[in-house]
Amino acid sequence: MTDFTSRAGLSRRAILKGGATLAVGLAAPAIVSRRALASSGELNILMWSDYLPETFVSAFETSTGIKINFTGIGSNEEIINKMKATKGRGFDIVSPTNNRSLQWQPLELLQPIDMTRVPLENVNPAMAKIGEVDWAFGEGVYWAPHIWGTEGIAWRTDLFTPKGVLPSYGDVWADENAGKTMGRGHSMMLGAGLYMETIGELAPGDVWKAYKTPEAMAEVWGKITDWCIAKKGNVKLLWNDADTQKNGLLNEGVIVGQTWDGPPLALKTAGEPVMYAAPLEGAMAWVDGIAIPTGAENIDAVYEFLKHAYMPELAGEAIDHHGYNSPVLGADKFAGAAYARNFADAYPGDALANLNPWPAEPQWYADARTEFVNRFTSA
Known part of the structure; x- marks a missing residue:
């Protein structure tokens, strides 16, 4: 996976700003494209459940006359399984995460x-390069960046206080928080591994070594799984989408959890x-993209969607609603003060320089991880 962040001198401005200059025409209202009108007038999107706020959908539909039919998902596995089941038909846009390229290519x-x-000139060059490098499958590029974010720690400010400036992945598993925590199976186990490195249960770098070979994966994840099973009783809730995370924090008695940044x-x-922050061990960073299935029927509408998704004013308004971040240059200028404040709270100090870009996952790694996660969840 392309590392889209620098390990030094990183800031929100550095992430969202690149060398390209925004086209002046983007400030004008969008124009209905003749190509778009040549399609069925609809666009079928399979995307993460909270990525399309009504403000964006309304602006897109009003501008183009194209109706969005949206199906929300909560995992990369859902996207892959749906596309395998339909042989690439039924949707015009899907939204795989950047680190899943090795799983998509052979399919x-x-x-x-x-x-x-x-209009890639409107996009952070480092994030655009992810498609050019990791998603270039021989005959072209198969992915473009859409939304980026992190997975870290969220908590109820009225019920939990981190021990230091930043929380830790270990807070999810701590005895003092027993019965009041949550996480997503595979990623909270990875977070547990990063925490285990800090307390001597794993050697430094073991979690990343597990991506190298099946043998290393079996050794490292065997230890992680045993450790997590021993502490499973401390975890109250396993979430699988944005709404489950929100409900856990508001209605299920969760005081601290490992979550995406957007929902909290x-x-x-x-x-x-509610507060969210990158943990001491470093937040996990990802970029979700836009890809076109082989059976897509409304191709011209797809490019209208990409054009609108890369307009700074629309991207900025969207991040105000869903809480994630945009790769579009200048989008932050069209987001409100709350977004800027949330970003600063989530990534204080050198937290941005300490991000962990999620490595590319070979299929053998995903398969083995599923077995370990099943061992944990069924224990």
Whole structure:
């Protein structure tokens, strides 16, 4: 996976700002494309459940006359399984995460994107390069960046206080928080591994070594799984989507959990006593993208969507609602003060320089991890 962040001197401005200059025309209202009108007038999207706020959908539909049919998902496995089941048909856009390229390439369920129809000059060059490097499957590029974010620690400010400036992945497993924590199976186990490195239960670097070979994966994840099973009783809730995370913090008695950044920050913006921050061990960073299945029927509408997704004003308004971040240059200028405040709270000090870009996952790694996660969840 392309490392889209620098390990030094990183800031929100550095992440969202690149060398390209925004086209002046983007400040004007979008124009209905003749190509878009040549499609069925609909766009079928399979995307993460909280990525399309009504403000964006309304602006897109009003501008283009194209109706969005949205199906929300909560995991990369859902996207892959749906596309395998339908042989790439049924949707015009899917949204795989950047580190899943090695799993998608052999499936041959995506078609290359015509980059001459995509305003990539409006996108952070480092994030655009992820597609050019990791998703270049021989005949073109099969992925473009859409939204980026992190997975770290969220907590109820009225019920939990981190021991230091930043929380830790270990807080999810701590005895003092027993019965009041949550996480997602595979990623909370990875977070546990990073915490185990800090307390001597794993050697430094073991978690990343597990991506190298099946043998290293079996050794490292065997230890992680045994450790997590021993502490499973401390975990109250396993989440699988954004709504489950929000509900856990608001209604299920969860005081601290390992979550995506968007859901708790959306709650924080709404005035709930919720905070999110990168943990001591470093937040896990990812970029979710836009890809076109082989059976997509409304191709022209796809490029209208990409054009609108890369407009700073629309991208900025969207991040105000869903709480994640945009790769679009200048999007932050169109987000409100709450977004800027949330970003600063989530990544204090050198937290941005300490991000852990999620490594590319070979299929053998994903398969083995599923077995370990099943051992944990069924224990």
